[in-house]
Amino acid sequence: MVKLGFSIGDLQFKNPVITASGTFGYGSEFDDFLDISRLGGIVVKGTTLEPREGHPYPRMAETASGMLNAVGLQNKGIDYFEKNIYPRLSEYTTNVIVNINGSCIDDYVALTERINRLEKIPAIELNISCPNVKMGGMVFGTNPVSAREVTKAVRRVCLKKLIVKLSPNVTNIVDFARIAEEEGADSISLINTLLGMSVNVRSMKPSLSTITGGLSGPAIKPVALRMVWQVANTVKIPVIGMGGIMNADDAIEFILAGASAIQVGTASFIDPLASVKILEGIESYLVTKGFSDIREITGLINRSK
Numbered sequence: 001m002v003k004l005g006f007s008i009g010d011l012q013f014k015n016p017v018i019t020a021s022g023t024f025g026y027g028s029e030f031d032d033f034l035d036i037s038r039l040g041g042i043v044v045k046g047t048t049l050e051p052r053e054g055h056p057y058p059r060m061a062e063t064a065s066g067m068l069n070a071v072g073l074q075n076k077g078i079d080y081f082e083k084n085i086y087p088r089l090s091e092y093t094t095n096v097i098v099n100i101n102g103s104c105i106d107d108y109v110a111l112t113e114r115i116n117r118l119e120k121i122p123a124i125e126l127n128i129s130c131p132n133v134k135m136g137g138m139v140f141g142t143n144p145v146s147a148r149e150v151t152k153a154v155r156r157v158c159l160k161k162l163i164v165k166l167s168p169n170v171t172n173i174v175d176f177a178r179i180a181e182e183e184g185a186d187s188i189s190l191i192n193t194l195l196g197m198s199v200n201v202r203s204m205k206p207s208l209s210t211i212t213g214g215l216s217g218p219a220i221k222p223v224a225l226r227m228v229w230q231v232a233n234t235v236k237i238p239v240i241g242m243g244g245i246m247n248a249d250d251a252i253e254f255i256l257a258g259a260s261a262i263q264v265g266t267a268s269f270i271d272p273l274a275s276v277k278i279l280e281g282i283e284s285y286l287v288t289k290g291f292s293d294i295r296e297i298t299g300l301i302n303r304s305k
């Protein structure tokens with residue numbers, strides 16, 4: 001048996017495959033397809049203090065090798081989550097991580113305090129990188145001063161492991177990774193979607209109601225991989241890589257570049273079994289190559305320089 005586990009501080013993950021926020025619902029949507037407890041973890045839908053309607057339709061558009069979305073963090077808010085979703089989530093024997101979002105620092109802090117009470121949630125993913133909400137999200141993640149302030153404020157109250165999710169819509173990703181580490185993040189995840197747009201030439205209108213939206217899928221993989229490599233070479237805390245991972249080879253590229261774990265996003269829309277197939281593929285790759293522990297290949301390209 002190959003060892004696939006990794007850890008964030010003292011929080012153990014049985015394997016490095018985690019599903020990405022906003023692309024896997026609350027897990028239960030996938031119960032008919034796979035045993036979620038096989039995964040290293042799931043990051044549930046972006047959650048806010050108050051319910052959010054999200055943006056008007058159309059809010060999804062297919063692009064070359066990618067997908068644009070402007071869902072706008074639609075969710076039912078933390079009260080609904082705590083009462084109706086959390087009891088079901090706590091049955092999974094995998095790490096269930098809540099992705100948190102806010103319009104101001106106080107929102108993030110209040111939400112963190114609410115999640116502190118949820119015993120079965122071992123970690124928070126702080127989303128300072130959503131490109132499709134006017135207030136909050138990327139506004140925090142693309143400005144070094146506010147990125148620092150929100151991370152510091154959440155860290156001060158957060159009793160869980162804190163994963164800070166970075167936006168790729170910046171000039172120098174490394175600056176933001178350093179800020180997250182300096183302010184006490186236990187891990188960094190990246191990348192969120194890249195800001196993009198598309199126009200429908202038949203209707204002569206933008207494809208999305210919001211005009212711009214977040215680009216995900218294979219189209220962003222080389223950018224994501226470059227950023228993960230840069231960040232993994234900068235910080236000491238574990239890095240979770242994502243962006244266009246569709247199969248095990250894609251995942252292994254991120255691990256070789258320095259990611260301790262990966263998240264599967266858009267791929268789950270195409271194949272609900274993508275995450276488990278990626279997990280099985282990573283395992284057989286390691287067996288074929290004669291490795292007994294995934295950590296032997298984590299960041300290998302950097303070591304062999």
Ligand SMILES: Cc1cc2nc3c(=O)[nH]c(=O)nc-3n(C[C@H](O)[C@H](O)[C@H](O)COP(=O)(O)O)c2cc1C
Nearest residue numbers: 020021022046069127191192216217243244265266
């Ligand atoms: C429809 C959709 C909704 C998303 N919602 C969230 C969200 O609520 N919070 C978040 O941090 N990221 C969200 N993301 C970003 C993904 O978690 C991931 O960072 C991004 O899609 C890149 O990975 P991928 O190319 O594998 O999809 C969303 C992505 C998509 C496609």
